[in-house]
Amino acid sequence: MIQNDIKIQFDKKHFSIVTTSYPYNNNIEFNSLNCSSLYTITNQSNKRLYVGTTEEFLARIKKHYRLLLKGTHFSKDMQHDFDIGNLFLCVPFSDFNDFRSEQIVIHKYIDKGFNVYNTNISKK
Secondary structure (H helix, E strand, O other): OOOOOEEEOOOOOOOOOOEEEOOOOOEOOOOOHHHOEEEEEOOOOOEEEEEEEEOOOHHHHHHHHHHHHHHOOOHHHHHHHHHHOEEEEEEEEEEEOOOOHHHHHHHHHOOOOOOOOOOOOOOO
């Protein structure tokens, strides 16, 4: 189950998990961070976003972050924005994690006028 109150923020200097959930004994329950999901990574400066799918949300976001830190991210535009110091916000938002669902969401964002980092975009 996706919790909308879980977010990950990162830039060149920081990687942090932000949540308002304290479901057990005043400890944050991170199991939902490793859930299967559709997710967005949104540049907080220019609102450009990336839509992805994963079996393990936290592990996938950490992989994006490691690639960006090494300067080898597959999205050259995201890499550039990261390199100049932009802040990114990552949010899981759906239990669906298949390519078709990802493409539907990407097209919905494009139709609403959003600029996306995704390069693997299918035709409608």
